[in-house]
Amino acid sequence: MRKLSCLALGCVLLAGCTTHADGTQSVNKTAVGAGVGAVAGGVLGNRLDKDKRGRGTIIGALAGAAAGGGLGYMMDRQEAELREQLAGERAQHAVEIERVRDDLLKLTLANEVSFDVNSATVKPTFKPSLGKVAEVLQRYDTRVTVVGHTDSTGAESYNQQLSERRAQAVLDELVREGVPYPRLSAVGRGEYEPRADNTSATGRAQNRRVEILLQSNA
Numbered sequence: 001m002r003k004l005s006c007l008a009l010g011c012v013l014l015a016g017c018t019t020h021a022d023g024t025q026s027v028n029k030t031a032v033g034a035g036v037g038a039v040a041g042g043v044l045g046n047r048l049d050k051d052k053r054g055r056g057t058i059i060g061a062l063a064g065a066a067a068g069g070g071l072g073y074m075m076d077r078q079e080a081e082l083r084e085q086l087a088g089e090r091a092q093h094a095v096e097i098e099r100v101r102d103d104l105l106k107l108t109l110a111n112e113v114s115f116d117v118n119s120a121t122v123k124p125t126f127k128p129s130l131g132k133v134a135e136v137l138q139r140y141d142t143r144v145t146v147v148g149h150t151d152s153t154g155a156e157s158y159n160q161q162l163s164e165r166r167a168q169a170v171l172d173e174l175v176r177e178g179v180p181y182p183r184l185s186a187v188g189r190g191e192y193e194p195r196a197d198n199t200s201a202t203g204r205a206q207n208r209r210v211e212i213l214l215q216s217n218a
Helices: 003-014 029-048 055-085 086-089 124-137 154-178 200-208
Strands: 017-019 023-029 095-101 104-112 142-149 184-188 209-216
Touching: 055 086, 055 095, 055 104, 055 124, 055 209, 086 095, 104 124, 124 154, 142 154, 154 184, 154 209
Parallel strands: 142 184
Antiparallel strands: 017 023, 095 104, 104 209, 142 209
16 A cells, blocks of 8 residues: 555656646646645555555545645645736736745735835836736635845835835735735835845846735635
8 A cells, every 4th residue: 555655646746747828837736735645644544444454544545635635726726827817917027926835825026117216106007917916816815925125225224114115015005906904914124135146236126026925824
């Protein structure tokens, strides 16, 4: 049974690859979650029911697959809908979508399209994009954390406050578009979490951003 479980998991992992419309590929978290859940459930079931010729293993595997696959399925669907709704923004490098882990998605909003320099007011031209994000969020039970970031130009205290105000501005816009406020939180990281070198204009542009983190409540 151990060999059978390992073989089943291997097949699930090989099959669990999704190809998106833009040609990119990502691991299908539903398949992986179901496979891991099945093996874990099978091991537990085998230990609980050794006297019944594997029935405990089979039942445990089915229960584990259901539990592991449910979370993956929900996050897979949410990611797919966001990619579809924001296809235009992604093509223009205005929004990036990244699957950080099974239960966590990250949307990165480029600062140049979302805010003017030294401003914490969302540009009117970017509000429809946040409306698309909000439309998807309303269909899924996920916790939403909005995180503001700046480059290192200027005083640290000013950058921290600016990052907080920008994160709050995005949160407020999502609420206006119908996302329940209790599911949302906003924080600012100022200049403390750069993703590129602040010594170049290109690097500073990458560091000026707002991230929307979507995490399952399961």
